[in-house]
Amino acid sequence: MDIRPILITLRRHKFTCCLLVLQIAFTCAIVCNTIFLIGQRLDRMHVVSGIAEQELVYVELADIGTRTDGDARIAADLAGLQSIPGVKAAALLNQLPFNLGSDNFDVRTDPAQRIAPLNAAQYMGENLVKTLGVRLEEGRDLRPEEYIDLSAVNTLLSQKQYDKLPAVVLITRAMADRLWPGQEALGKQIYVGQGLPFTVVGVMANLIRPGMDRMGPGVQYSTVWPIRMPMLSGTAYAIRCAAQDCDQVLKTALVKLKKLDPNRIVLEKDTMEQHRSDFFQNDRAMTGILVAVCIALLVVTSLGIVGLASFWVSQRNRSIGVRRALGATRGNILRYFQTENFLLTTMGIALGMVLAYGINLFLIVHYELPRMPVTYFPVGALILWAIGQAAVLGPALRAAAVPPVVATRTV
Amino acid sequence: MFGYYLDLAWRSLRRTPVMTALMVLAIGLGIGASMTMLTVLHVMSDDPLPDRSAHLFVPHLDPRPANFTQNLYAPDASANFTYPDAMALVSSRQAVRQAAMAGGTLLARRSGTGHTPFYADGRFTTPDFFAMFDLSFLSGSAWSQADEDARARVVVLSESLSREVFGTADSVGRIAHLNDADLRVVGVTRDWQPNPMFYADADAKEFSDADRFFLPLSTSLDLKFNTNGNQSSWAGSIEHNSPTLTWLQVWVQLDTASEVTAYRRYLADYAGQQKKLGRYERSADSAHLYSLMEWLAIERKVPSDIHLQVWLALAFLAVCITNIVALLLAKFLRRGGEISVRRAMGARRRDIFIQLATESAVIGFAGGVLGLILAQLGLWSVRHRPDDYAHLASMDGPMLAFTFALALGASLLAGLLPAWRACRITPALQLKTQ
Structure with missing residues (x-):
């Protein structure tokens, strides 16, 4: 189809056309970036945890008042929990995956390093690997005889008897690859605090670190230590069972714990699946808002196109009639308006791509977002083309339905 | 005349109901989205203590070693004070009032037996806290400096906690059991909740x-x-009185500009002196004094999600306005015939302009009403979000007025260009072609 007559007609509505092109450009730019932002959020929400999420429940307790028999109490609790039918394992952990806060420390591969190459989460608690369902890729799990109480660790640290500390640790594959790229990690040393060495005895396939602020790069930097936890603020019992038993096991566990010692408060309890879902509730809300903005933008823009196209159709009623009288088919008229819209949308998209890039740069500078992959640009363009064509279809069909006899009528 | 223009606008809008509805909807959506987010931003960056904030300041010292590397994801280790520094500042009494503080959560028990204990949040602080922040006492008073020095077992309760523990707001003289300690109640304050809780550690909700x-x-x-x-330590020691563990907040009250200048000098001197003693490794320039609002701007940035949402809403409004400009332009230009007749009959350009502007204003007003309804809906949905600021999200009087101003302004702005174009139509040419 010859587009020259269309362009000549459009030049007569320069201002209106410019505005429409501008609107399409804005919409295209914002939609591109919004889809990118949605993608980012979805990536965050679908992070792989490396634990048996569906098979875990947890209970966080607080003792009322100080107690001296804490260790015995915990041993009895754990024995009680493990005796619940359906329970596969239980452990008292210093922190759970998908907690909002986190315990972390700097890891060095050489005590002389001024800047630590990475910072990792510190998981503690006997029987952690089996309870959370973490898969060991290489090496071995921590042995029962390697475990030591946290209070003993603190004593040894304050007395500077560093040689009596257990010197083994588990790290994740991501950590191993970052610390010693292309090398065997087993048997290597990491240095912690004032240069205390610990030997890597096992590499876990994956174990997500807790903390809302740690969700970025390095989300899989976690370590597991052979340290037995006392009941502290933040410690929680993790209980593993079959996925379908979770609710029942949680109920029974609460009854059991209450029976073992009624003199304490349950601070938090839930299934790990729900814990994960709560953790991402803000991301979910933001994704909803972004999707809503996207849809609202596209609706407003397509309504604008419908409005303008309808106006032009009724304005050009007579010339359409003349063209029909001169032999143009309905198809010709239909395609005329479709092509016109395609041209305007294309101009808008071209400008929109530049704008989208600009907005992305702004987001990179002010919100520390990564660069938008090139693939998002054609997605925005396709959406705008589709919306444009869909919006113009109604008015264009109405134009095509104008009978040639209109040409003979005066306005 | 304005009534006549309104009548004309009404007739014109009624002639194209779909288009009118479209424009009203567009501006309503744009205004609704923008006002929802602007209101959230407004309540989040509001002054927590309008009467006192001009007098409240935060000192800032940097005891971190020179080779300290701040982890990108970890909280700023120098945002809080070490115990020795905080105590030095508070006991020096260089400001009108000064207090060191830290948050704590303790187990409280209702009086009587058989009740389950519960956790209550509170603050460990020094006596100036109450007068400096202007807390009002229902009964009793703050503890004295002597109590502070003697580590007296005393406590001040808020009205709500006093009621929860003792069943009455007047509990002065009674003994409150917090954790394992017995503390004598010396005062009960009215419940106090500045938004945001500006004096707390950045970790607080x-x-x-x-x-x-x-x-x-x-x-x-x-x-x-x-x-x-947050507690940040850099030399291994995690004892509370360690000179290498930051965990306390310090606030001071300074009433005049000269007091502020003097305190700045005092802080720089203190940092310089600590450096001379070999305790600080960073220069005396690292000491700062921030006003309350400056501190909030630095330390309590409104979450970037909120900023992003405000930008999105404003961009959406911009698209809506562009949309309306295009539609109005098409609409006004199409009325060339009518405008030409009015011009030929003696209407001045200005009259035409005002007439068309009135029409845009009517759309703006209707859009404003719709926008207000949508903004209320938006704020209602914000209040159901899980965020801790959610309960604050509602419009006050000025924001309500601003909504209408924004809607009218936006639609008038949108009508400006089309009206100007339309009133420049040459009547003779139009009338001839008719």
Whole structure:
């Protein structure tokens, strides 16, 4: 189809056309970036945890008042929990995956390093690997005889008897690859605090670190230590069972714990699946808002196109009639308006791509977002083309339905 | 004349109901989205203590070693104070009032037996806290400096905690059991919840937490109560009185500009002196004094999600306005015939312009009403979000007025260009072609 007559007609509505092109450009730019932002959020929400999420429940307790028999109490609790039918394992952990806060420390591969190459989460608690369902890729799990109480660790640290500390640790594959790229990690040393060495005895396939602020790069930097936890603020019992038993096991566990010692408060309890879902509730809300903005933008823009196209159709009623009288088919008229819209949308998209890039740069500078992959640009363009064509279809069909006899009528 | 223009506008809008509805909807959606987010931003960056904020300042010292590397994801280790520094500032009494503080959560018991204990948030602080922040006492008073020095077992309760524990707001003289300690109630304050909780550590839920008890900092250390909030240490020691562990907040009251200048000098001198003693490794320039609002701007940035949402809403409004400009332009230009007749009959350009502007204003007003309804809906949905600021999201009078101003302004702005174009139509040419 010859587009020259269309362009000549459009030049007569320069201002209106410019505005429409501008609107399409804005919409295209914002939609591109919004889809990118949605993608980012979805990536965050679908992070792989490396634990048996569906098979875990947890209970966080607080003792009322100080107690001296804490260790015995915990041993009895754990024995009680493990005796619940359906329970596969239980452990008292210093922190759970998908907690909002986190315990972390700097890891060095050489005590002389001024800047630590990475910072990792510190998981503690006997029987952690089996309870959370973490898969060991290489090496071995921590042995029962390697475990030591946290209070003993603190004593040894304050007395500077560093040689009596257990010197083994588990790290994740991501950590191993970052610390010693292309090398065997087993048997290597990491240095912690004032240069205390610990030997890597096992590499876990994956174990997500807790903390809302740690969700970025390095989300899989976690370590597991052979340290037995006392009941502290933040410690929680993790209980593993079959996925379908979770609710029942949680109920029974609460009854059991209450029976073992009624003199304490349950601070938090839930299934790990729900814990994960709560953790991402803000991301979910933001994704909803972004999707809503996207849809609202596209609706407003397509309504604008419908409005303008309808106006032009009724304005050009007579010339359409003349063209029909001169032999143009309905198809010709239909395609005329479709092509016109395609041209305007294309101009808008071209400008929109530049704008989208600009907005992305702004987001990179002010919100520390990564660069938008090139693939998002054609997605925005396709959406705008589709919306444009869909919006113009109604008015264009109405134009095509104008009978040639209109040409003979005066306005 | 304005009534006549309104009538004309009404007739014109009624002639094209779909288009009118479209324009009203577009501006309504744009205004609704923008006002929802602007209101959220407004309540989040509001002054927590409008009467006092001009007098409240935060000193800032940097005791971190020179080779300290700040982890990108970890909280700023110098945002809080070490115990020795905080105590030096408070006991020097260089400001009108000064207090050191830290948050804590303690187990409270209702009086009587058979009740389950519960956790209450509160603050461990020094006596100036109450007068400096202007808390009002229902009965009793703050503890004295002597109590502070003597690590007295005393506590000030908020009205709500007093009622929860003792069943009455007047509990002065009674004994409150917090954790394992028995503390004598010396005062009961009215419930106090500044939004945000500007004086707390950055770790606090600043829009939903409130302090329900206050007790002497020295007492809390004596009783070894745990504190909330970020603790950063760089030399291994995690004892509370360590010179290498930051965990306390310090606030000072300074009433005049000269007091502020003097305090700045004092801080720089203190940092310089510590450097000379070999305790600080960074220069005396690292000492700062921030006003309350400056501190909030630095330390309590409104979450970037909120900023992003405000930008999105404003961009959406911009698209909506562009949309309306295009539609109005098409609409006004199409009325060339009518405008030409009016011009030929003696209407001045200005009259045409005002007439068309009135029409845009009518759309703006209707859009404003719709926008207001949509903004209320938006705020209602914000209030159901899980964020801690959610409960604050509602419009006050000025924001309500601003909504209409924005809607009218936006639609008038949108009508400006089309009206100007339309009133420049040459009547003779139009009339001839008719």
